[in-house]
Amino acid sequence: MSVSNLVSYDDALASYDPVMGLEVHVELGTKTKMFCGCSTELGAEPNSQVCPTCLGLPGSLPVVNAVGVESAVKIGLALNCEIAEWCRFARKNYFYPDMPKNFQTSQYDEPIAFNGYLDVQLEDGEIFRVEIERAHMEEDTGKSSHIGGATGRIHGASHSLLDYNRAGIPLIEIVTKPIEGAGARAPEVAKAYVAELRELIKALGVSEARMDKGQMRCDVNLSLRPNGTEKFGTRSETKNVNSLRSVERAARFEIMRHATVLTDGGTIVQETRHFHEEDGSTTAGRIKDNAEDYRYFPEPDLVPIAPARAWVEELRAGLPELPRVRRARLQGEWGLSDKDMQSVLNAGAVQPILDTIAAGAPADQARKWWMGELARRANETGTDLAEQPITPAQVARVTALVAEGKLNDKLARQVIEAVLAGEGEPDEVVAARGLAVVSDDSALGAAVDQAIAGNAAIADKIRDGKVAAVGALVGAVMKATRGQADAARVKDLILERLGVEAQ
Numbered sequence: 001m002s003v004s005n006l007v008s009y010d011d012a013l014a015s016y017d018p019v020m021g022l023e024v025h026v027e028l029g030t031k032t033k034m035f036c037g038c039s040t041e042l043g044a045e046p047n048s049q050v051c052p053t054c055l056g057l058p059g060s061l062p063v064v065n066a067v068g069v070e071s072a073v074k075i076g077l078a079l080n081c082e083i084a085e086w087c088r089f090a091r092k093n094y095f096y097p098d099m100p101k102n103f104q105t106s107q108y109d110e111p112i113a114f115n116g117y118l119d120v121q122l123e124d125g126e127i128f129r130v131e132i133e134r135a136h137m138e139e140d141t142g143k144s145s146h147i148g149g150a151t152g153r154i155h156g157a158s159h160s161l162l163d164y165n166r167a168g169i170p171l172i173e174i175v176t177k178p179i180e181g182a183g184a185r186a187p188e189v190a191k192a193y194v195a196e197l198r199e200l201i202k203a204l205g206v207s208e209a210r211m212d213k214g215q216m217r218c219d220v221n222l223s224l225r226p227n228g229t230e231k232f233g234t235r236s237e238t239k240n241v242n243s244l245r246s247v248e249r250a251a252r253f254e255i256m257r258h259a260t261v262l263t264d265g266g267t268i269v270q271e272t273r274h275f276h277e278e279d280g281s282t283t284a285g286r287i288k289d290n291a292e293d294y295r296y297f298p299e300p301d302l303v304p305i306a307p308a309r310a311w312v313e314e315l316r317a318g319l320p321e322l323p324r325v326r327r328a329r330l331q332g333e334w335g336l337s338d339k340d341m342q343s344v345l346n347a348g349a350v351q352p353i354l355d356t357i358a359a360g361a362p363a364d365q366a367r368k369w370w371m372g373e374l375a376r377r378a379n380e381t382g383t384d385l386a387e388q389p390i391t392p393a394q395v396a397r398v399t400a401l402v403a404e405g406k407l408n409d410k411l412a413r414q415v416i417e418a419v420l421a422g423e424g425e426p427d428e429v430v431a432a433r434g435l436a437v438v439s440d441d442s443a444l445g446a447a448v449d450q451a452i453a454g455n456a457a458i459a460d461k462i463r464d465g466k467v468a469a470v471g472a473l474v475g476a477v478m479k480a481t482r483g484q485a486d487a488a489r490v491k492d493l494i495l496e497r498l499g500v501e502a503q
């Protein structure tokens with residue numbers, strides 16, 4: 001089903017109400033794997049970081065990684081979850097070559113953290129609460145590469161390669177309760193939730209949570225029910241979506257696909273689906289096992305985990321400032337309205353502004369340039385603000401030149417443009433282009449005299465007391481000096497020449 005054959009998004013929403021469930025897998029940044037001492041370093045020679053335990057060879061015994069458990073508790077606490085007094089691992093049995101043990105060590109009905117929530121802020125500033133069902137510990141699988149086919153998928157491939165370096169890397173799976181009530185904004189909620197969760201994970205320091213490196217990936221479960229009804233429809237589960245934009249697109253596509261099938265009188269099958277970056281579509285994967293097909297049972301080789309309450313409280317007390325709190329603090333420090341803060345967030349400008357302040361610029365100046373000139377450019381070029389070819393230190397230097405009176409805003413803009421164009425450091429641009437505010441009276445005098453002579457009628461008005469008309473003469477001088485004159489000084493000079501008191 002291609003995107004163009006689907007009912008429109010608005011039509012889908014006119015008849016159906018989306019229910020969504022998000023499962024996010026986060027690879028923890030521990031040095032070693034979850035149940036053995038193998039390194040988790042990325043990029044190593046395939047199958048060079050494996051041992052009998054992560055390969056599940058007979059006779060091997062797993063041991064739990066304490067840092068993995070600690071990270072799980074931190075994530076649980078940051079998500080406002082209850083932390084289990086006692087919990088166990090479980091075997092999730094299935095046969096697939098990426099898991100040579102034929103089961104994945106996971107948690108099932110006894111997760112380490114459960115019943116939490118994460119508040120996310122939508123683009124219009126509204127707060128939407130996403131309820132968390134559980135966060136549990138598990139291990140990653142190996143990685144298969146299907147070779148010889150056109151699609152890189154197993155169908156049509158001539159053979160597959162397996163790399164078990166990833167098998168056994170600690171994962172935390174964070175599962176939401178069914179998200180209801182988002183309506184047309186379900187895709188936006190999905191994106192905002194994953195974005196907020198990623199910020200949270202990064203703030204906790206438990207993972208870099210780079211989606212482009214597969215350190216964080218999201219399964220988007222989606223179903224529709226007729227508007228005004230309660231009972232959930234059948235869900236589809238789009239697996240391993242690996243960017244924020246894709247999460248939003250996958251949810252949107254599935255809403256339209258489900259609506260198309262249902263409108264045609266068809267039925268949705270419970271299945272996994274693959275997302276395709278090229279056109280934003282999804283295609284069927286495998287018919288989804290029900291949980292009972294995995295024959296979950298408690299892992300007999302690992303001891304249960306009983307996080308001591310005192311230790312949990314210690315971890316709670318040690319949590320860093322969480323992203324939402326930090327944003328509120330910065331908004332206060334910068335004196336921004338909700339709306340202005342929201343634009344800063346939407347533009348991805350928080351870090352660039354902070355770095356510019358750290359480099360010595362006043363907060364309002366830092367924000368002005370990143371949210372003005374630079375945001376406009378990022379928009380035009382479709383790039384991230386942080387990717388602009390100018391550093392926070394360079395922006396800070398420009399604001400310093402303005403503060404010193406060496407540049408005015410117009411000249412500062414030219415300097416920024418020149419830095420972006422690769423002409424060098426701000427000071428080099430100023431020197432090379434001869435850009436500097438002229439406030440020297442002798443240099444300005446001739447231009448002022450000319451402006452008065454060329455605009456005799458206006459000069460007369462000013463002499464007669466219409467001091468406000470001086471703006472026109474200042475403009476003429478600025479034009480003649482190609483914007484390099486110190487406007488305040490020019491105004492004083494004109495009034496002085498005309499023998500009028502400044503107001």
Ligand SMILES: Nc1ncnc2c1ncn2[C@@H]1O[C@H](COP(=O)(O)OP(=O)(O)OP(=O)(O)O)[C@@H](O)[C@H]1O
Nearest residue numbers: 019020021022175176177178221222223232233235
């Ligand atoms: N009918 C439904 N429509 C939309 N979302 C649903 C529906 N039923 C359940 N969900 C959501 O789908 C997700 C299911 O994830 P969960 O990990 O519980 O099970 P699973 O997908 O069967 O297991 P696995 O971890 O093997 O993928 C949850 O976020 C849940 O809230």
Ligand SMILES: [Mg+2]
Nearest residue numbers: 023173175219
């Ligand atoms: Mg799951």
Ligand SMILES: [Mg+2]
Nearest residue numbers: 023219221237
């Ligand atoms: Mg799932």
